[in-house]
Amino acid sequence: EAGVAQSPRYKIIEKRQSVAFWCNPISGHATLYWYQQILGQGPKLLIQFQNNGVVDDSQLPKDRFSAERLKGVDSTLKIQPAKLEDSAVYLCASSLASGRPNTGELFFGEGSRLTVL
Amino acid sequence: AQKVTQAQTEISVVEKEDVTLDCVYETRDTTYYLFWYKQPPSGELVFLIRRNSFDEQNEISGRYSWNFQKSTSSFNFTITASQVVDSAVYFCAQGTNAGKSTFGDGTTLTVKP
Numbered sequence: 001e002a003g004v005a006q007s008p009r010y011k012i013i014e015k016r017q018s019v020a021f022w023c024n025p026i027s028g029h030a031t032l033y034w035y036q037q038i039l040g041q042g043p044k045l046l047i048q049f050q051n052n053g054v055v056d057d058s059q060l061p062k063d064r065f066s067a068e069r070l071k072g073v074d075s076t077l078k079i080q081p082a083k084l085e086d087s088a089v090y091l092c093a094s095s096l097a098s099g100r101p102n103t104g105e106l107f108f109g110e111g112s113r114l115t116v117l
Numbered sequence: 118a119q120k121v122t123q124a125q126t127e128i129s130v131v132e133k134e135d136v137t138l139d140c141v142y143e144t145r146d147t148t149y150y151l152f153w154y155k156q157p158p159s160g161e162l163v164f165l166i167r168r169n170s171f172d173e174q175n176e177i178s179g180r181y182s183w184n185f186q187k188s189t190s191s192f193n194f195t196i197t198a199s200q201v202v203d204s205a206v207y208f209c210a211q212g213t214n215a216g217k218s219t220f221g222d223g224t225t226l227t228v229k230p
Contacts, residue, residue, distance in 0.1 A: 042223050045217060106152075
């Protein structure tokens with residue numbers, strides 16, 4: 001079974017530029033997450049999708065970050081314009097579970113490392 | 118709001134030693150879920166275990182064991198007879214019924230030969 005795929009693995013941009021990350025979850029997984037992991041810290045949830053609907057985006061900085069999940073499968077996360085403090089690894093995860101309770105473990109991709117200069 | 122605290126930032130042991138990683142959580146939910154994940158140097162987080170808040174049974178899986186104590190809001194992880202391959206960052210997480218997981222900041226374990 002293929003795992004969670006993410007691209008690009010690495011991206012270097014200058015502040016105020018834009019960047020987009022792509023994620024393809026495990027086939028059949030209804031729930032998809034984007035997490036931000038700053039060096040030395042644990043993953044912090046940015047947005048949670050169930051199928052193609054948003055479940056939780058309370059911690060997404062909506063003035064610069066946006067995310068979508070078209071057709072309930074692939075997802076993209078965009079940052080525009082980027083700030084220095086956005087330098088982090090952006091992790092995509094998926095979970096088989098849906099509905100309530102949604103208690104499934106998360107399957108993570110390898111992450112996309114962003115450096116903002 | 119949920120909070121997970123892993124007070125040990127780094128631990129270093131010699132191979133074959135036992136090591137315990139501490140995790141303390143805060144939540145107002147009556148039903149919740151606790152997880153441990155491993156992040157090896159390659160970077161990909163890997164699920165290790167999930168416990169439900171209503172099941173305080175401890176669990177053993179090979180060299181790994183987990184101690185869940187609701188009275189102290191702790192979910193500690195012990196590796197017996199550690200090996201070099203156990204070197205990684207370990208994250209404790211607490212999940213809600215809606216599937217939202219809050220992670221601690223991790224404990225970096227180094228096992229020296």
